[in-house]
Amino acid sequence: MKWKLPVAIALLPGLAGCSVYREATSSSLATNVRWQSVATASDRDRMRDWRKAWDEALPLARKVDPQAIAADPLLFDPDRALPDPAIPQGAYRCRTFKLGAVGTAVRDFTAYPAFDCRIADEGEVRSLHKLDGSQRPTGLIFPHDANRQIFLGTLVLGDETAPLRYGLDTNRDMIGYVERIGAKRWRVVFPARASNRSST
Numbered sequence: 001m002k003w004k005l006p007v008a009i010a011l012l013p014g015l016a017g018c019s020v021y022r023e024a025t026s027s028s029l030a031t032n033v034r035w036q037s038v039a040t041a042s043d044r045d046r047m048r049d050w051r052k053a054w055d056e057a058l059p060l061a062r063k064v065d066p067q068a069i070a071a072d073p074l075l076f077d078p079d080r081a082l083p084d085p086a087i088p089q090g091a092y093r094c095r096t097f098k099l100g101a102v103g104t105a106v107r108d109f110t111a112y113p114a115f116d117c118r119i120a121d122e123g124e125v126r127s128l129h130k131l132d133g134s135q136r137p138t139g140l141i142f143p144h145d146a147n148r149q150i151f152l153g154t155l156v157l158g159d160e161t162a163p164l165r166y167g168l169d170t171n172r173d174m175i176g177y178v179e180r181i182g183a184k185r186w187r188v189v190f191p192a193r194a195s196n197r198s199s200t
Helices: 041-048 050-064 066-071
Strands: 005-013 090-099 109-111 115-121 126-130 135-143 149-157 173-182 185-190
Touching: 041 050, 041 173, 050 066, 050 090, 050 109, 066 109, 135 173
Parallel strands: none
Antiparallel strands: 005 090, 005 185, 090 109, 090 115, 115 126, 126 135, 135 149, 149 173, 173 185
């Protein structure tokens, strides 16, 4: 079984503007809501498998581009999760890296150009929005523990101007860990959807 760890997004302070997320993952959520009460069962299952996905995908990625992996050891270290993971609101420059292939369509390691994203204060939670590109994660960041927060959201595609409500389309739903890996650096780790796993 080949696992895909599709996205590790590195977030660094940068610039941009934002739109507000809505409904099931919106700022209208009740005070002190837990992410477990919002996440779908399939997303909760995917989070349980994140380490297995990482451990199997990283060696494959290293074979494809050992220099890129070696150049950013903090980003690709699965155990690099520092205390106080809360990410400040503001504008950021982000990068996306995909580890692990789906069939023959994608390499085992892909690095994408930087893009603008924004963290906004929604009251009890914060939101993350990718602001440009053809695939744009958008959603909310929930407290979890001393080293991690949880992102729940959906994928906005093409010229869409608003996200689907989380939980309506399993192919769009996204869940991931938000971790601080440096003084002013964070990452979001998205484990693969079950449909993204393929036999070797």
